[in-house]
Amino acid sequence: MMHVGCIWGLSLFLSLSFGWTTAQQTNYTRPVFYCGGDLVSESGFVGSEGFPSFYKPNSKCTWRITVPEGNVVMLSFRIFDLEADSQCRYDYLDVYNGHSNLVQKLGRFCGTFRPGALISTTNTMMLEMVSDAENQGRGFVAYFSGAKPYENDQQVCGEKITKAQGEIKTPNWPDKKYPPGTSCSWLITVEPDMVIQVKFDKFVLEADSYCRFDYVAFFNGGEKDDSRLIGRYCGDEAPLPIITSGNVLLVQFVSDLSVTSDGFLAHYTSIPRGSHIPIVDSGAGTRSIPPKPAVRPVAPERPATTAPSHIPTTKYVPTEKPKPLKPTRGRGQGPNGKRPVPQNPLCAKACKRDGTIKTSFCASEFVITGKVTSMANGPRxxxxxxxxxKAYKAGRLTITQVGETMSVKLVSLCKKCPLLRKGINFILMGQVDEDGRGTLAPGAFTAQYKAQHHKLLMNINNQPC
Structure with missing residues (x-):
């Protein structure tokens, strides 16, 4: 969470530098944000009611943004602090692709991960924030602006397409890198009895564990609220072929104002509904790709003025099968002539944490809180x-989006230690292997998580190790 002094400093900067609309008003040294309103401007700021004070409980606020005709709305979050929940059930912010909750929902967000830049397909966008009776945060501040849907006269950066097949590519492809601060939106519609398949020929975007900075996102459908995110991708590993569930696909590409890369070239085709194409599926409509054996580079943290996102895209898929035990003779045989089951040397000691919450926090490569949803025996x-x-430290840990939920796959090296139970919220600390998988040694720090632990973990995170 951002220090209060930094928040007030930002408020002063916003007040002195920008004008305000009906949803906000200057008050000498800082802006005043109201619960909802109409923001009609080429650009401006939108924030939760009372920011930087804690937002009110049991509230529902709606902001409608309108930029000049011929533009699309680009929304970049500066600060984001809502009550955290894995399914965003309590306090959340919904962003819609227009002035209604009947159109496509671009996302539902909560917690303290700042969403990445969002773009609409028209000149309107709507934000709707809901809070319950407990556990309020400081809310959010975001900057909106009108962006041109085309990069220049020669390079089309987004359009509405009705052809049965075609290509999508980043601006400047293949002559040079895509420019910073770009937003593109393609809406592809094919015949009603067809679906859309997308294959990437080349794919090189700025790498980041959460795809917060530069990314391409795919949505099933483009005009309705029931359209779902298929996946958000970045880095240098091309996604596997993507197939929609219907005949409409929305593709959005966003780059921030710093590092750029080569970009991507993809071709789409329409295929008969029900065609069988083998694809790795992470569930809930999210396409994922198995990680490479090598470590992928992670972009450095950005200053608070850069709008990141929290949607990583890879998933661990075991590729090695356990090797069968070879039969032994003589002294290796047990009393019944069978080989005794070998004991895992990692499980020899008693189940006991190796350190305190502070020492373990500093020694661990990842520190997260979450609910254990399943446990299954694997080859390792x-x-x-x-x-x-919430992820307090993530590093190279692979995190996957499944629908509107973020999930992590961990490997416990011992079946008995640490002791975890399905359906319980835990604090989990451990190391990350070269494939981006989180590993839990028998002495790894784990504990049942309660809401009051969040402040303790944040305090530890803000202290030097």
């Missing part, structure tokens, strides 16, 4: 699925 240990509440 127990595979644990965790629905993420």
């Amino acid at each position: 240990g127990t595979i644990i699925s965790v629905s993420l509440i």
Whole structure:
């Protein structure tokens, strides 16, 4: 969470530098944000009611943004602090692709991960924030502006397409890198009895564990609220072929104002509905790709003025099968003539944490809180699925979006230690292997998580190790 002094400093900067609309008003040294309103301007700021004070409980606020005709709305979050929940059930912000909750929902967000830049397909966008009776945060501040849907006269950066097949590519492809601060939106519609398949020929975007800075996102459908995110991708590993569930696909490409890269070239085709194409599926409409054996580079953290996102895209898929035990003779045989089951040397000691919460925090490569949703035996240990509440340290840890939920796959090297139970919220600390998988040694720090632990973990995170 951002220090209060920094928040007031930003408020002063916003007040002195920008004008305000009906949803906000200057008050000498800082802006005043109201609960909803109409923001009609080429650009401006929108924020939760009372920011930087804690937002009110049991509230519902709606902001309608309108930029000049011929533009699309680009929304970049500066600060984001809502109550964290893996499914965003309590306090959340919904962003819609127009002035209604009946159109496509671009996303639902909560917690303290700032969403990445969002773009609409028209000159309107709507934000709707809901809070319950408990656990308020400081809310959010975002900057909106009108962006041209085309990069220049020669290079089309987004359009509405009705052809049965075609291509999509980043601006400047293949002559040079895509420019910073770009937003593109393609809406592809094919015949009603067809679906759309997208294959990438080349793919090189700025790498980041959460795809916060530069990314391409795919949505099933483009005009309705029931359209769902298929996946958001970045880095240098091309996604596997993407197939829609219907005949409409929305593709959005966003780059921030710093590092750029080569970009991508993809071709789409329409295929008969029900065609069988083998694809790795992470569930809930999210396409994922198995990680490479090598470590992928992670972009450095950005200053608070850069709008990141929290949607990573890879998923661990075990590729090695356990090797069968070879039969032994003589002294290796047990009393019944069978080989005794070997004991895992990692599980020899008693189940006991190796350190305190502070020392373990500093020694661990990842520190997260989340609900254990499943536990299954795998070739290298127990595979644990965790629905993420908050990541205090992530590093190279692979995090996957499943629908509107963030999830993590961990491997416990010992079946008995640490002791975890399905359906319980835990604090989890451990190391990350070269494939981006989180590993839990028998002495790894784990504890049942309660809401009051969040402040403790944030305090530890803000202290030097």
